Amino acid sequence: MNNEISPQDTKRAGYPHELLLINLILNHVLIFIATMGLAGSYPLLPLVVPAISVSILAFIFYRAKRALTSDPSFVSAHWQICAYRSRTFLFMLAAASLLLLLGWLGYAYLGMAKVTVLALFAVAILPIMGTILTLVVLESDAMNQARKGTMPQWAAQRFAASTRKPSN
DSSP states (O other), X not given: OGGGOOHHHHHHHHHHHHHHXXXXXXXXXXXHHHHHHTTTTOTTGGGHHHHHHXXXXXXXXXXXXXXXXXXXXXXXXXXXXXXXHHHHHHXXXXXXXXXXXXXXXXXXXXXXXXXXXXXXXXXXXXXXXXXXXXXXXXXXXXXXXXXXXXXXXXXXXXXXXXXXXXXX
């Protein structure tokens, strides 16, 4: 597969992985920590993190769908890999958001103790942090593979066959 892929395509195939890594590291780690530090003064400021994340994930999904018909198969397959992993991350965010909502509702309307709600918040955040760590490792490897002109065997079987446009 490496012989038939142009250097331009290998560079373009790394873009989705870079975008997801920016979302995971910059947004969900650095910006999240900064906004939590300011949450005492600005309680709604941490909502910036999911807003940025959903915007980036929506762009990844849009671009992955568009890549099926407009990009060479290698580039499109890497967009599909990134979209597949982004769906996993979005599912984790939705599950954690549901737990956070239930904790808030329990505190506000059912009289749950504050310490119980904080424990529930920790239970909601921990899987997200584990998912972020796992996805950072996977996406770093995928970005490296894209730059080398390769992809995992499972992705080649699953995504390269589903793309329609051949490599230029």
